[in-house]
Amino acid sequence: MTQPIKDSIKAFIIENFLFGDTAYDLQDDASLIENEVIDSTGVLELVAFIEDRFDFVMADADIVPANLDSVARIAAFVAKHTQEPARNKMSA
Incomplete structure (x- = not known):
């Protein structure tokens, strides 16, 4: 279930930090x-x-x-927080 999350995160990183360089070998577990x-x-x-x-607010901690x-790590963190009950999400 984390694959769509992982794909979204990876696309954001490639676009914003690698300036669209899809040739960069961005491994899922690389620091x-x-x-x-x-x-x-x-x-x-x-x-x-x-x-x-x-759609959730990250605590400073x-x-x-x-x-x-x-x-x-990001995908696992997001998956954990997006599956928690709505009471943990900040309401708009």
């Missing part, structure tokens, strides 16, 4: 920070994308490498 794909400003852009695309340092 985005260690491989210099994103920096601290990029993390903020990524958080904004996640919140907008997947969730903005850590354990959740955001690879496509696989």
